[in-house]
Amino acid sequence: xVHVVITGGGGFVDARLARRLLAAGELDLAGAGLRAIERLTxxxxxxxxxxxxxxxxxxxxxxxxxxxxxxxxxxLAGAGLIFHLAAAVSGExxxxxxxxxxxxxxxxxxxxxAGRALGTAPVLVYSSSIAAFGDSPxxxxxxxxxxxxLPNPQSSYGTQKVIGEYLLADHTRKGFLRxxxxxxxxxSVRPGRPNAAASGYLSSIIRExxxxxxxxxxxxAATAAALASxxxxxxxxxxxxxxxxxxxxxxxxxxxxxLTVTVAEMVAALERAAGxxxxxxxxxxxxxxxxxxxxSWPTRFRTDRAARLGLTPDPDYDxxxxxxxxxxxxxxxxxx
Amino acid sequence: xVHVVITGGGGFVDARLARRLLAAGELDLAGAGLRAIERLTxxxxxxxxxxxxxxxxxxxxxxxxxxxxxxxxxxLAGAGLIFHLAAAVSGExxxxxxxxxxxxxxxxxxxxxAGRALGTAPVLVYSSSIAAFGDSPxxxxxxxxxxxxLPNPQSSYGTQKVIGEYLLADHTRKGFLRxxxxxxxxxSVRPGRPNAAASGYLSSIIRExxxxxxxxxxxxAATAAALASxxxxxxxxxxxxxxxxxxxxxxxxxxxxxLTVTVAEMVAALERAAGxxxxxxxxxxxxxxxxxxxxSWPTRFRTDRAARLGLTPDPDYDxxxxxxxxxxxxxxxxxx
Numbered sequence: 089x090v091h092v093v094i095t096g097g098g099g100f101v102d103a104r105l106a107r108r109l110l111a112a113g114e115l116d117l118a119g120a121g122l123r124a125i126e127r128l129t130x131x132x133x134x135x136x137x138x139x140x141x142x143x144x145x146x147x148x149x150x151x152x153x154x155x156x157x158x159x160x161x162x163x164l165a166g167a168g169l170i171f172h173l174a175a176a177v178s179g180e181x182x183x184x185x186x187x188x189x190x191x192x193x194x195x196x197x198x199x200x201x202a203g204r205a206l207g208t209a210p211v212l213v214y215s216s217s218i219a220a221f222g223d224s225p226x227x228x229x230x231x232x233x234x235x236x237x238l239p240n241p242q243s244s245y246g247t248q249k250v251i252g253e254y255l256l257a258d259h260t261r262k263g264f265l266r267x268x269x270x271x272x273x274x275x276s277v278r279p280g281r282p283n284a285a286a287s288g289y290l291s292s293i294i295r296e297x298x299x300x301x302x303x304x305x306x307x308x309a310a311t312a313a314a315l316a317s318x319x320x321x322x323x324x325x326x327x328x329x330x331x332x333x334x335x336x337x338x339x340x341x342x343x344x345x346x347l348t349v350t351v352a353e354m355v356a357a358l359e360r361a362a363g364x365x366x367x368x369x370x371x372x373x374x375x376x377x378x379x380x381x382x383x384s385w386p387t388r389f390r391t392d393r394a395a396r397l398g399l400t401p402d403p404d405y406d407x408x409x410x411x412x413x414x415x416x417x418x419x420x421x422x423x424x
Numbered sequence: 425x426v427h428v429v430i431t432g433g434g435g436f437v438d439a440r441l442a443r444r445l446l447a448a449g450e451l452d453l454a455g456a457g458l459r460a461i462e463r464l465t466x467x468x469x470x471x472x473x474x475x476x477x478x479x480x481x482x483x484x485x486x487x488x489x490x491x492x493x494x495x496x497x498x499x500l501a502g503a504g505l506i507f508h509l510a511a512a513v514s515g516e517x518x519x520x521x522x523x524x525x526x527x528x529x530x531x532x533x534x535x536x537x538a539g540r541a542l543g544t545a546p547v548l549v550y551s552s553s554i555a556a557f558g559d560s561p562x563x564x565x566x567x568x569x570x571x572x573x574l575p576n577p578q579s580s581y582g583t584q585k586v587i588g589e590y591l592l593a594d595h596t597r598k599g600f601l602r603x604x605x606x607x608x609x610x611x612s613v614r615p616g617r618p619n620a621a622a623s624g625y626l627s628s629i630i631r632e633x634x635x636x637x638x639x640x641x642x643x644x645a646a647t648a649a650a651l652a653s654x655x656x657x658x659x660x661x662x663x664x665x666x667x668x669x670x671x672x673x674x675x676x677x678x679x680x681x682x683l684t685v686t687v688a689e690m691v692a693a694l695e696r697a698a699g700x701x702x703x704x705x706x707x708x709x710x711x712x713x714x715x716x717x718x719x720s721w722p723t724r725f726r727t728d729r730a731a732r733l734g735l736t737p738d739p740d741y742d743x744x745x746x747x748x749x750x751x752x753x754x755x756x757x758x759x760x
Contacts, residue, residue: 185598226674238574239590240676247594251587254575258583262521338562340576 089126090117091166095153095174095199096132100280101215102173103137105322106130110143117169118211118266119332131156131163131174154195161202169329170212172199172252178219178245179284182381185244192248200255204264213328214256216271216341218314219246222384234390235343242384243286257339268328268336273316273346274385276354277412286381290315293351294358294409297369298416306375307351312387314346316401317408327397337393345391345401347408357405361413425462426453427502431489431510431535432468436616437551438509439473441658442466446479453505454547454602455668467492467499467510490531497538505665506548508535508588514555514581515620518717521580528584536591540600549664550592552607552677554650555582558720570726571679578720579622593675604664604672609652609682610721612690613748622717626651629687630694630745633705634752642711643687648723650682652737653744663733673729681727681737683744693741697749 092109096102106128109115114122129147130136136148149156149163153174156163164170174195181188196214203212222242223229230237241247249271256267278291289305290313296303316324324344328336336342359367391399402408428445432438442464445451450458465483466472472484485492485499489510492499500506510531517524532550539548558578559565566573577583585607592603614627625641626649632639652660660680664672672678695703727735738744 185600224674227676236574238572238676241590241594242597244594244598247590250590254577254583254586254590258577258580261578262580264521338560340563340574 090115090123090168091127091129092125092169092171093129093131093164093167094171096130096134099173099283100278101275101318101321102130102132102171103140104318105171105173105325106140106146108322108326110140110145115169116330119330119335127166129163129167152195154190154198157198157202161205164202164206167203167206167210168208170199170203170210171215171325171329172196172212173215175215175249176245177283177285178243178381179286179288181245181248182243182286188244188248192245193251196248196252197255200259200265204259209263209265211266211268211329212256213325214252214267214269215325216249216253216269217246218271218273218343218346218386219243220250220253220271220341221386222246223386224384229386232388232390233343233386235340235393243381253341260339266333267339268331269341270324270328271341271343272321272324273314273344275318275321276315277408278318279412279416286378287313289378290354293370294354294412297358297366298362298413300369302369302371304371304373305351306373306378307382308374308379309352309355309372310350311379311382312348312350313382313385314348314387314389315405315408316344316346317411319411320344320402324394324399327399331397335397337396342393342397343389343391345394345399346389347402347405348388349405354405357409360406361409426451426459426504427463427465428461428505428507429465429467429500429503430507432466432470435509435619436614436654437611437657438466438468438507439476440654441507441509441661442476442482444658444662446476446481451505452666455666455671463502465499465503488531490526490534493534493538497541500538500542503539503542503546504544506535506539506546507551507661507665508532508548509551511551511585512581513619513621514579514717515622515624517581517584518579518622524580524584528581529587532584532588533591536595536601540595545599545602547602547604547665548592549661550588550603550605551661552585552589552605553582554607554609554679554682554722554725555579556586556589556607556677557722558582559722560720565722568724568726569679569722571676571729579717589677596675602669603675604667605677606660606664607677607679608657608660609650609680611654611657612651613744614654615748615752622714623649625714626690629706630690630748633694633702634698634745634749636705638705638707640707640709641687642709642714643718644710644715645688645691645708646686647715647718648684648686649718649721650684650723650725651741651744652680652682653747655747656680656735656738660730660735663735667733671733673732678729678733679725679727681730681735682725683738683741684724685741690741693745696742697745
């Protein structure tokens with residue numbers, strides 16, 4: 089029996105992860121053998137979708153993570169596994185520095201302190217980001233990044249994520265927690281509505297045209313990105329929760345496998361799936377601020393640790409689009 | 425005219441840096457031309473030595489850095505240059521996790537916020553440490569480290585230093601501060617009394633025998649270390665303050681040049697300087713906890729960025745001992 093906690097930021101990853109856990113009903117926590125999921129606590133400012141709130145195993149804790157934990161580790165009581173996914177996204181943090189410091193840095197510090205206060209060293213899966221890396225004139229990115237590449241974030245979001253990685257590694261070294269940091273690739277196709285992430289166009293230029301709506305692409309068609317489908321991202325987080333310490337292989341962050349595609353290749357796949365009428369719904373309106381930020385992000389990885397853990401990238405972008413269409417069309421299926 | 429602030433932790437580096445600045449009387453701040461040092465504010469819990477307190481340009485601000493800045497950026501008012509040297513040392517932070525989080529992480533966060541609040545983007549020189557690096561079974565250190573080596577600290581002190589580096593880099597990228605992080609090597613021979621740093625023996629096995637006192641060496645004679653004399657450390661900090669942005673070459677940390685020596689080589693130099701009676705004053709009492717921590721520290725660096733800035737390591741350990749003896753013997757000289 090295990091109590092699982094997920095912190096979410098009103099996004100879809102936390103809800104989707106929760107559904108996958110509840111559907112499985114059990115979990116091989118850190119490779120120690122299957123245990124039934126007795127309780128699932130969802131801490132989310134934005135509230136919890138109805139299907140989850142209606143599950144008898146689910147406790148929804150609405151509110152700000154930092155505020156909730158300031159009063160003590162209450163919502164974490166008895167947790168054997170914590171997924172820490174809550175974060176303010178890159179665009180928000182770049183526009184409002186103090187928001188990012190509070191929502192990403194202080195809230196993560198509070199969560200680690202609360203997890204430590206449990207005294208039981210729960211497994212803590214932390215979703216970091218490839219925004220940990222960044223290209224700058226004085227530190228050009230290597231052509232191919234790997235698990236030893238020096239983080240050089242060019243955004244406050246990336247900086248705060250890297251700091252969380254180091255804090256969690258030290259809490260793990262000290263035996264306070266069993267931390268596993270998974271650096272998620274940019275997720276595409278992200279369901280639902282656009283968010284303030286600078287990478288938002290990497291979903292909206294596919295999602296909106298498939299739904300018959302217009303979308304803005306703020307970057308040049310030659311711009312490349314390292315992407316992963318929602319399904320691959322959830323699998324990476326579950327892998328982090330279920331790997332043995334030995335298989336996980338250290339306290340530092342693991343880069344998840346990603347598919348490297350250009351915007352032009354994404355649009356070509358969209359056309360193959362839905363015809364030229366779909367791609368005609370894209371408005372090409374360059375945004376220099378987004379272009380600058382996105383140009384600093386890495387596009388090509390060698391993900392040796394993830395490969396040893398059995399994780400693989402999406403095979404191609406056509407498969408990503410097909411999966412997105414199947415999910416959004418599935419009758420009776422909760423979406424996102 | 426420039427107002428310089430130094431935060432210190434009751435150590436000797438801050439006092440020595442202050443003396444060097446006051447003796448020069450002027451400073452080429454960030455390469456923009458010589459300016460007179462009008463004011464020097466020393467923030468130090470342990471108070472300030474008499475010779476400094478008696479200088480008309482010096483303002484001594486006793487107290488805890490975090491507490492002082494909680495009330496606002498007061499002591500930093502008008503500062504064009506801030507040296508942030510205050511820190512709890514490695515041994516303390518390993519023994520008392522919360523102390524390190526407060527004295528190193530929170531106080532640094534408070535200082536960066538206060539420096540940002542000035543609105544004038546002062547130069548902030550941050551002393552980090554080669555404890556940013558660490559050897560672990562899953563992440564063996566490379567034989568030779570360089571400025572691109574991934575920090576993998578194996579102590580809470582090193583973790584907190586790395587986090588400060590990333591915070592300062594982001595404040596610099598945002599234009600809030602002009603940050604320069606210098607990773608100091610282990611300083612030897614450190615004057616004064618032993619402190620709680622796990623590296624303390626790297627000074628005490630020389631300093632105490634030269635003063636006719638016994639010293640304990642907690643590690644094997646074959647143990648190597650990357651060292652720098654106090655003089656080289658001060659020069660590295662001043663270089664960080666005076667380099668142009670272009671010469672400094674980026675927001676990430678610069679590793680200072682260091683001399684790689686074994687304890688056996690240090691003791692041989694001690695014998696050459698003061699005879700076998702001096703080395704006979706060393707008691708060899710292995711301490712597994714210290715040995716484990718020290719064994720995780722790097723010993724050999726290629727310091728390209730520092731070399732481009734004109735910094736060099738001490739030529740040999742005999743020269744380090746000679747300098748220490750000259751300083752401790754100099755009549756009328758304030759020591760440390």
